[in-house]
Amino acid sequence: MERIFISCRLEFSASHYYRAAGWSEEDNFKEFGKASRHHGHNYMIEAAVHGGINPETGMIINIRELKKMIKEVLETVDHKNLNEEVPYxxxxxxxxxxxxxxxxxxLSSKIQTACTASVxxxxxxxxxxxxxxxxxxx
Amino acid sequence: MKLKVYLTRIYRFSSAHRLYSPRLTEEENRAVFGNCGNPKGHGHNYILEVTISGIPDPLTGMVIRRQNLDRIVEDKIIQPWDHRHLDEDTADFKGNFSTGEVITRIVWEKLRSCLEGASLSKIKLWETSSSFFEYFEKDIETVL
Structure with missing residues (x-):
């Protein structure tokens, strides 16, 4: 198969902290620094998808479909506390x-017609x- | 099942340099290096991308601790090179060209041995906004 990729960038915002289970606040600060405090980021995700070009459409995957699937995935994290609200x-x-x-x-579990190459x-x-x-x- | 992840951290340094070969005549130097051979030197805002690969540590969730990587790059690259003349003020380029290619290779050599068990995957160096250089852990044929 040709080595051809389609990529899409989307943003989300979420909060998190780095703490090890059962550790004191002091130990966590020693290990993770200020990232042990609850804080947030504007993240950007860039997903690349690999597959054959569909002769009917000229596309590996419809970019609108791809964006929709990435957005569905991002809904699980956007404006959330990643540590406490995302089961993963x-x-x-x-x-x-x-x-x-x-x-x-x-994303891989959503894309049926092509392969997720990288995130x-x-x-x-x-x-x-x-x-x-x-x-x-x- | 362990997942292999690539972590990239981006650094900046600004340095002067001059491209010149003592084995070439002045005229040949001008033909090969053009205005990069200006005897008084010139400089760039370099952007350095360091990519480490590995399995995230189960405790920290990280391929490498950020503060450790930052300290290593600061000690080995930024501190000795930033706001200095690469050819005149550093030992790294004695007998070496300070081309993007060679700078990239020297960064690779300086970093790969001191990453505390993590594996260096790629060095990417932007010399200007329109030219960059890359050094990979594998032969290029296996990457492409």
Whole structure:
């Protein structure tokens, strides 16, 4: 298959904090610094989708459909407290690394006609994480 | 099942440099390096993207602790290079060209050995808003 991708960028805003379960406030501050306090970000997500070009439409996937699916995924996090209101983050911290994995899995289960190639999550302009569907066997 | 994630942090430094080869004549230098060979030097706002790969730590959810990465890049790259002349004020470019390619390679060499077990995946260096250089962990053929 051709190596061709369609990508889409969307934004959301959410709050979070980094604290390890059972740790004191002091220990959490030592480990995570000011990120141990409840704070928020304007995030940006960039999702890339890979697939064949449909000869009927000239598209890998209809970008309006793609945006709609990404928006549905973002509804689960937008203007939420990621630690307390998103079930995925009951078992791990809402870092950009884990957000990228979460979005990749959520988006993959929605896209039927093409493959999710990568999801990039910007927490700020100078920091982003990307998940490309790679699994390391332990 | 462990998921491999790529974490990128972006840094800036501003440095002077000059491209010049002592093995070429003045005329040949002008032909190869153009105004980048100006004897009095010139400079850029460099933008450096450092990409680390790995499995997020189960405790921190992170591939690498931000403050550790920031400290390493500050010590190895920013502090010695920022607001200095790369060729005249640093040891890194003695006998080396301070081209984007070589700067990118030197960043790779300086960082890869001191990342506390994390794996360096890519270095991307913007010299201007229209030109950038990339150094990958693998042979380029396996990436493309």
């Amino acid at each position: 983050f009951q078992s791990c911290l809402p870092t950009p690394e884990n957000l990228a994995c979460y979005f990749f899995q959520a 990039r999550v910007y927490e700020e302009e100078s920091l982003y994480a990307e998940y490309r569907g790679e699994v390391v066997k332990a």
